[in-house]
Amino acid sequence: MPTAMKKKLPGLSRFVVLLLFLLGTLLPFYWMFVTSLKSRLEIYGAKLTFWPKDLTWDNYATTFQASSFPKYFANSFIVSISSGLLVLAVSILGGYALARYRFRGKGVIMLLFLATQMVPVMVMLVPLFIVFGKFELLDTLTALIITYTALNIPFCLITISGFFQRVPVALEEAAMIDGCGRLATVVRIILPIMLPGIVATFVFAFTAAWNDLFFGVMFTTSEAVKTVPVGLNSFVQKFDINWGEMSAGGVLSLIPVAILFAFIQRFIVAGLSQGAVKG
Amino acid sequence: MSASNNMRSAGRSRWLLRRMEPYLLLLPAMLIVLAFFAYPIVKAVQLAFMHYVLFDPSHIGYSGLDNFKALLKDANLPRILLNTLFWVVATVGLQFVLGFALALALNKKFRGKNVYQAIVFLPWAVSAFLVGMIFKWMFNQQNGLINHLLLQLGMIDKPVAFLALPHLSIIPVIIAMIWYGVPFFGIMILAALQSVPHEIHEAADIDGAGRIKQLFAITIPYIKPTLVLTLLLRVIWVFNSADLIYIMTGGGPANSSDNLPSYVFSKIGYSADYGQASALGVLMLVFLTLYTIVFLRVTKYREAGEL
Numbered sequence: 001m002p003t004a005m006k007k008k009l010p011g012l013s014r015f016v017v018l019l020l021f022l023l024g025t026l027l028p029f030y031w032m033f034v035t036s037l038k039s040r041l042e043i044y045g046a047k048l049t050f051w052p053k054d055l056t057w058d059n060y061a062t063t064f065q066a067s068s069f070p071k072y073f074a075n076s077f078i079v080s081i082s083s084g085l086l087v088l089a090v091s092i093l094g095g096y097a098l099a100r101y102r103f104r105g106k107g108v109i110m111l112l113f114l115a116t117q118m119v120p121v122m123v124m125l126v127p128l129f130i131v132f133g134k135f136e137l138l139d140t141l142t143a144l145i146i147t148y149t150a151l152n153i154p155f156c157l158i159t160i161s162g163f164f165q166r167v168p169v170a171l172e173e174a175a176m177i178d179g180c181g182r183l184a185t186v187v188r189i190i191l192p193i194m195l196p197g198i199v200a201t202f203v204f205a206f207t208a209a210w211n212d213l214f215f216g217v218m219f220t221t222s223e224a225v226k227t228v229p230v231g232l233n234s235f236v237q238k239f240d241i242n243w244g245e246m247s248a249g250g251v252l253s254l255i256p257v258a259i260l261f262a263f264i265q266r267f268i269v270a271g272l273s274q275g276a277v278k279g
Numbered sequence: 280m281s282a283s284n285n286m287r288s289a290g291r292s293r294w295l296l297r298r299m300e301p302y303l304l305l306l307p308a309m310l311i312v313l314a315f316f317a318y319p320i321v322k323a324v325q326l327a328f329m330h331y332v333l334f335d336p337s338h339i340g341y342s343g344l345d346n347f348k349a350l351l352k353d354a355n356l357p358r359i360l361l362n363t364l365f366w367v368v369a370t371v372g373l374q375f376v377l378g379f380a381l382a383l384a385l386n387k388k389f390r391g392k393n394v395y396q397a398i399v400f401l402p403w404a405v406s407a408f409l410v411g412m413i414f415k416w417m418f419n420q421q422n423g424l425i426n427h428l429l430l431q432l433g434m435i436d437k438p439v440a441f442l443a444l445p446h447l448s449i450i451p452v453i454i455a456m457i458w459y460g461v462p463f464f465g466i467m468i469l470a471a472l473q474s475v476p477h478e479i480h481e482a483a484d485i486d487g488a489g490r491i492k493q494l495f496a497i498t499i500p501y502i503k504p505t506l507v508l509t510l511l512l513r514v515i516w517v518f519n520s521a522d523l524i525y526i527m528t529g530g531g532p533a534n535s536s537d538n539l540p541s542y543v544f545s546k547i548g549y550s551a552d553y554g555q556a557s558a559l560g561v562l563m564l565v566f567l568t569l570y571t572i573v574f575l576r577v578t579k580y581r582e583a584g585e586l
Contacts, residue, residue: 014384014387017380017381017383017384018384018385018395021380021381021384021399021461022395022398022399024458025398025399025401025402025458026398028410028413028414028417028458029401029413031413031416031417031424032409032413032416035416043422044421044422045422048422048424048427090307090308090311091308093304093305093307093308094304094305094307094308094309096304097300097301097302097304097305098301098305101300101301103298103301103302106301109305109309112309112312113308113312115316116312116316117512117515117516118515118519118567118571119316119319119320120519120540120543120560120563120564120567121519121521121540122519122521122540122543122544122547122556122559122560122563123319123320123323123557123560123561123563123564124315124316124319124323125544125547126322126323126326126547126553126556126557126560127318127319127322127323127326128315128319130322131318131322147315149311150311150312150314150315150316151315153308153311153312154308154312154316157308207404210406211404211405211406211407211408212406213406213407213408213522213525213526214521214522214525214544217548218547228406229406229407229408229409232408232412233408233526236412241412241416243416243419246412246416247416250409250412250413253406253409254405254409257404257405257406258401258404260404261397261400261401261403261404262397265396265397265400265466266393266396268466268470
C-alpha cells in the first residue's frame, strides 16, 4: 500500500515544479480570457482587475456581428481541413512506400524530405508569390491550401511511414494469403490499426495551416479570403488595438485547436517514444 | 509451352510494376517538394542578383552583386546578426532547460496526468499570432499585467514601455518565445525518457544510486542522441522564426529588435525590395548550410536519418 501511494502522489518537489508550470502556462491564457469578458471602460480603467467587475459578453457579440470574423473563421476551416486531408492522402501513399519497400534512392529521398525542414519561410515567400501571381492564384484560398499542403508533407510523410513500420508485416502477409489484394489489405486492415497515428498527423497538418501568418499576409489581400490570424493582423495594423475584442477573437480561434490537441497529445508522446525518435 | 511463356512475361511485367511501385507512390510528394522547396531556393538565388523592386516594375533586371554590396553597407546588419545570435541562444537554451524540467516532472504516473499534460502542452498548438498578441498585451505600457505586477512589487515607479525600449525590446519577445517553445521540448524529452528501460533504473536502485546521480549517470547519457538532435533541429527552427518579433515589436524601435528573418520580412513588406530580401535570404541559407554541415558531423548523419 505505501509503495502504491508513492506511485500515485508526486513528491513535494515534483508537485511544486508541476504547479509552477501549470500556473506559468495558464496565466497568459487566463489573462486573455479575463480581458475578453471586460468592458472597454474596465480594461482601460485606473484600477486593474483580476476578474471582471461587470462581466460582459459584448466583445464576443461585436466580434461576431460587426466584423468579418465569421468569414475568417470559415476560411480558416476550409483551408485547414482541405490541406490536412491532402497532406494525409499524399503522406499515406509515400509513407507506405518508405516503410514497406526497399529501393534505390530511398536514402536520398529521406534526406531530401529532412532538408526541407530547414528551408526558411522567408526564402520561399517571394518566389512563391511570383509564381502564384503568374498562375493568377494570388488572393485565393487555393493558393493557401496548396502552400500549406506542400509545407507539411515532408514531416507528415516521414511520421506516417513511422506508423506503418510499427504495424507488423506478418499481419499484411496473412491478409494477402487469405486472398486480400494489397490495396484492400492496406485500406481494410492496416489503416484502421493506424487510425490514432493518422488522426494525430491530420491534427498536426490542420494546426500548422490554422496558425500560419506570413503566407496568408503575403498571398491574400481581400477580406473574403483572409484566415483568422491574417484578418486579425490586418485589423491590428490598421486601427488601434481594441484589446477586449482582440481577446474575444483569440479565445474563439483557440477553441478548435485546443479541442483537437486535448485529444491527440497522448498519441504524440506515445507515438514518439515508440519509435519515431530512437534514442 | 506458350502458356508458360505467357505466365513468364506476365510475371516479368508484374515484377517490373512491383519495382516501380515505390517510386509511383512517392511521386506526388516528390513533385510537391521540388515545386515548393527546390524551386523557391533556385529562384531566390536568382533574385538575389537582380534589381527587383515591386513598385518599380520597369527596372527589373540583373544587377550583379549590387544587393550584396548594399547589404555590406547596411548599418543595421551587425546589430541584427548579433540579435539573431542572442535570440537563438537565449531562446533555445532556456526552452531546453525548462522543457527538460517539465519532462522529468511528468515522467511518472499520477492522477490527472492526462489533463495536466493537455494543459501544459497547449501553447504548442496556439498560433504565433495569438501568442504574440497575448504577450504584447501583458507587456503593454498602459494597463499591462506585467507593469501592474512590477509596480505592486515596487520594482518600478512608473509603467515601462517594454516593447519600445531601444536595444532591450527583444527580451519580452524572447520571454514569449520561451513560453511558446517549452512544450515542444517537454514532449520530445518526455518521449525520450519513456524509452529508457525500467530495468536500468531498477538495477541502479539496487546499487544504491540516488535520483540525481541516476539522472546524470544513466538517464542523460541514454537519451543524449535524442537531446542533441532535438536541440540542433530546434536551433534551425528558432533561427528561421520571425512571427513573434513581427507581431510584438515589428522589429522596432528602429530595427533594434529585428532578427535576420524578421528583417527580411520588413524588406519584403515595407520596401518591397525583393532583390535585397532575397540576398538576405541567401545569406540565411549560407548560415544554415554551414550549420548543417557541422550538425551532420556532430550527429554522424545516420541518426538524423532515423528521425
